[in-house]
Amino acid sequence: MEVKKEIENKLLERREIELLFEESVNLTKAQILVQIAKKFKVKENLIVIDNVKTQFGSRNVFVEVFIYNSVDVLNKLTPSYMKKRMEKANLADSKKEGEDA
Numbered sequence: 001m002e003v004k005k006e007i008e009n010k011l012l013e014r015r016e017i018e019l020l021f022e023e024s025v026n027l028t029k030a031q032i033l034v035q036i037a038k039k040f041k042v043k044e045n046l047i048v049i050d051n052v053k054t055q056f057g058s059r060n061v062f063v064e065v066f067i068y069n070s071v072d073v074l075n076k077l078t079p080s081y082m083k084k085r086m087e088k089a090n091l092a093d094s095k096k097e098g099e100d101a
Contacts, residue, residue: 001035004062012020012077013069015040021061027052029089040069048078067101 015065019036021027029049038046051064068074075083 001039013073014065016076017065017067019063019065021063024061025054027061029086032061033086033089036063036065036067040067041097045071046074048074048082049089050082057073 001048002020002022003017004020005016006017016039017036021035023030029052032049032052033044033047036042036047046068048066048068049063050066051062053062054060066078068077
């Protein structure tokens with residue numbers, strides 16, 4: 001995982017980060033979330049994945065992420081559809097882990 005761009009947005013109380021996952025095909029949002037939380041040493045509930053892009057014929061994944069300073073700010077600024085999207089990703093991943101066990 002390589003950080004391409006990192007911006008500290010003090011007005012919105014968050015960090016806006018662009019990442020490149022090389023040779024990482026078929027990553028789920030939940031897997032991306034765990035890796036980002038480990039790298040930046042933050043709790044997973046403070047991270048919102050804004051965009052995940054892949055290019056045809058490439059094994060690289062570009063990810064745009066927001067890391068908020070607090071849960072209150074995240075709830076205030078993040079649209080409801082993005083919260084639902086993150087919840088679905090976490091639920092789908094937890095179901096897969098339950099089936100594998």
